[in-house]
Amino acid sequence: MLNFVLFGPPGAGKGTQSEKLINKYQLVHISTGDLFRAHIKNQTALGKRVSKLIAEGELVPDKITIDMLEEEIDKNPTAKGFVFDGFPRTIPQAAELDKFLEEKGSKIDGVIALDVDKDELVKRVALRQKETGRLDDQAEKSQKRIDEYFNKIILVLPYYDEQKKLTKINGIGNIDDVFNNLCAVIDKY
Numbered sequence: 571m572l573n574f575v576l577f578g579p580p581g582a583g584k585g586t587q588s589e590k591l592i593n594k595y596q597l598v599h600i601s602t603g604d605l606f607r608a609h610i611k612n613q614t615a616l617g618k619r620v621s622k623l624i625a626e627g628e629l630v631p632d633k634i635t636i637d638m639l640e641e642e643i644d645k646n647p648t649a650k651g652f653v654f655d656g657f658p659r660t661i662p663q664a665a666e667l668d669k670f671l672e673e674k675g676s677k678i679d680g681v682i683a684l685d686v687d688k689d690e691l692v693k694r695v696a697l698r699q700k701e702t703g704r705l706d707d708q709a710e711k712s713q714k715r716i717d718e719y720f721n722k723i724i725l726v727l728p729y730y731d732e733q734k735k736l737t738k739i740n741g742i743g744n745i746d747d748v749f750n751n752l753c754a755v756i757d758k759y
């Protein structure tokens with residue numbers, strides 16, 4: 571199996587690159603953001619529980635997120651591997667993911683962090699907001715999510731650095747160039 575985490579702030583390109591990577595490596599893409607948005611769109615009990623939090627740009631509590639993620643992994647027993655996009659966002663989530671995969675005789679092979687500066691992030695998220703109308707991409711909320719990434723979520727990276735699994739790559743530039751740089755890292759796993 572090949573499992574890796576695509577890490578980065580809002581607008582770094584996690585979703586864009588994940589789409590290309592799952593085609594090349596035949597993997598299942600698990601984006602916790604996409605899963606939450608599907609629950610909200612389908613007005614499930616979980617969707618109703620998290621919609622306000624997400625619209626405000628707040629993180630969903632670990633237990634809720636972990637349970638949703640583990641359920642999604644279990645829905646794909648024949649997967650050749652997973653690209654985790656937007657998960658983990660906290661150390662408890664990272665530790666639980668390691669434990670969950672270990673119980674299945676699997677592991678995270680690597681974590682790739684997309685480095686993009688704040689000005690570029692704000693530009694990209696504003697463009698995405700125009701295209702998709704995402705509530706949490708509105709200027710004030712997206713700034714809050716970007717700040718939360720650099721103040722809090724980024725603290726997950728040392729957890730993987732200690733395991734010698736972290737690689738940082740530049741997320742700025744031509745989408746295909748970033749993709750090729752990602753593949754060069756993944757092909758070494």
Ligand SMILES: Nc1ncnc2c1ncn2[C@@H]1O[C@H](COP(=O)(O)OP(=O)(O)O)[C@@H](O)[C@H]1O
Nearest residue numbers: 579580581602603624628629630635656657659
């Ligand atoms: N691992 C997670 N833990 C807690 N909340 C999450 C997680 N993943 C997604 N969310 C919630 O869903 C929202 C959208 O996530 P996502 O689409 O990954 O944002 P982006 O792609 O802009 O980084 C987050 O702002 C947060 O509210």
